[in-house]
Amino acid sequence: MKNIGVLALQGAFKEHIDMIKSLGHNGIEIRKAEQLNHLDGMILPGGESTAMGKLLKDFGIKEVLKDKIKNGLPVWGTCAGMILLAKKLDGDEDAHLKVMDIEVRRNAYGTQLDSFATKETIEGVSEKEIPMVFIRAPYIVGMDEKVELLHKVDGNIVAVRQNNMIATSFHPELTDDATFHEYFINMIKEYK
Ligand code: GLN
Numbered sequence: 001m002k003n004i005g006v007l008a009l010q011g012a013f014k015e016h017i018d019m020i021k022s023l024g025h026n027g028i029e030i031r032k033a034e035q036l037n038h039l040d041g042m043i044l045p046g047g048e049s050t051a052m053g054k055l056l057k058d059f060g061i062k063e064v065l066k067d068k069i070k071n072g073l074p075v076w077g078t079c080a081g082m083i084l085l086a087k088k089l090d091g092d093e094d095a096h097l098k099v100m101d102i103e104v105r106r107n108a109y110g111t112q113l114d115s116f117a118t119k120e121t122i123e124g125v126s127e128k129e130i131p132m133v134f135i136r137a138p139y140i141v142g143m144d145e146k147v148e149l150l151h152k153v154d155g156n157i158v159a160v161r162q163n164n165m166i167a168t169s170f171h172p173e174l175t176d177d178a179t180f181h182e183y184f185i186n187m188i189k190e191y192k
Contacts, residue, residue, distance in 0.1 A: 002040040002188055005030040009055040011047020011080060019181045033064040041074040041188040046135065046171050049106065052080055053096040055059030062097065069099045074164045074188045082167035083138050084129035090141050100165050103146035108139040108156070108169075122151045122159060126179045132158070132170035137168050164191050 001024065006016045008029035020027030020043075028035065030042070041078040042065070044052075056062040068153075069075050077085040083104050084096045107114070114136045132153065140157035143149075150159035150166075157175035158169035166187065172180035 002185060003038060004185070004188070005035065005039045005042045007042070007044050007056075007061075007081075009059060009061075010052050011045045012078075012171065012173060013043075013045045015171075016043050016045050016078075016181075019173050019178055020185075023178055023181055023185060025185060026130060029118075030061070031059060033061045036061070036068050036073075039068075039073065041076070041184065042068070042162070043082050044075065044077040045056055045173070046079035046081065049080040049083035049096065050097070056096065056110055066099060068099050069097065069165065072164050072191070074184070074191050075099075076166040076168070076184045078168050078171050078173065079137055082140075082169060085165060085167050094112075096143065100162055100167060101147050101161075102140045102160060102162075102167065103142035104138045104167075105141045106138045107136050108141075109134065110136060118133060118153060120151070120153065122180075124150065125159075125183045126161070128179070130172070130179050131175040131177050132172075133174045134158075135169050136173075137169040140167070160189075 003026045006013045016026035085100040086104040087098045087101040147162045
């Protein structure tokens, strides 16, 4: 059984915890830096990245979390979580944890199509189609060659992996399909 933390300062953390538990693992709500010790993996949920970025600082978690990720803690950012991981944000906003070599555009789908759902197969993740829910989602507008492309939707990069880090624009925790959570847990098991 793996101990998987979910940043629980703001946003859709409960849904991730429920998914982790449904797969037989220990999902832990993280609100203090000390809790980051003894974790096997960490999820940064969807929500509002500006608020979450500020709370990370206010709760004294930011630098500790950044160090842990740099030292190999497996981490997965969904939606706002992707924004937190990026080294660069499109426009003149300051990035947050700055650990992943991606440039992310917030609210990239604009106001006309700010939320939508689709179902697609992600090669290397599973052979069946996975439901993908996008809510005022970001996508990736630039990435280093160190970053592996996992998936594009309509030509836009919505899922990537770089060593111990995964980022997705969509929210698997808001569907009833645990495939992506299983993929992350397998990555935790394999990653050294
Ligand atoms: N639009 C949000 C942001 O920029 C992200 C939305 C989400 O996480 N569903 O932080």
